[in-house]
Amino acid sequence: MTTTRRILVLTALAATMFLGSGAAAQASFTESAKVTATPMSIATGTVSAPAAGSGSLTCGRTSATMGLTWTKSTSARISGYRVTVHFSDGYTQTVDKAATDTSWSQGITLYNVTAYAVRYTVSTVTDYGWTAESASTGWFQC
Structure with missing residues (x-):
């Protein structure tokens, strides 16, 4: 008797799952956002290089x-110079x-400037990451 009862319960569960799964699930979503057009302008900035003055080697x-x-750069937001x-x-x-x-x-040790000549440049460094390098000085050697 218990075997028959088990078979009936199992058949009822299987029928419920089969018949109950026939309904499709549905969902819908909506979202909106208001965008206001505003005039925009984009400018290309420049960084002026410092004017390299006199270099020297003693x-x-x-x-x-x-x-x-060197003479300071005329650009805004200068954070430093790089020689x-x-x-x-x-x-x-x-x-820096x-x-x-x-x-x-x-x-500098004397050997480094007798074996090799040196020249210098200086660059403007800005806080927004742009740089500009000056013209190079002439060569110096001991």
């Missing part, structure tokens, strides 16, 4: 001193300076 008995002066030393073998060295600086000097 040679001593065992060391030398490199130096550069680049270009060696004649292709190597470059950079030094403050936005208020207009000169730089640094000592």
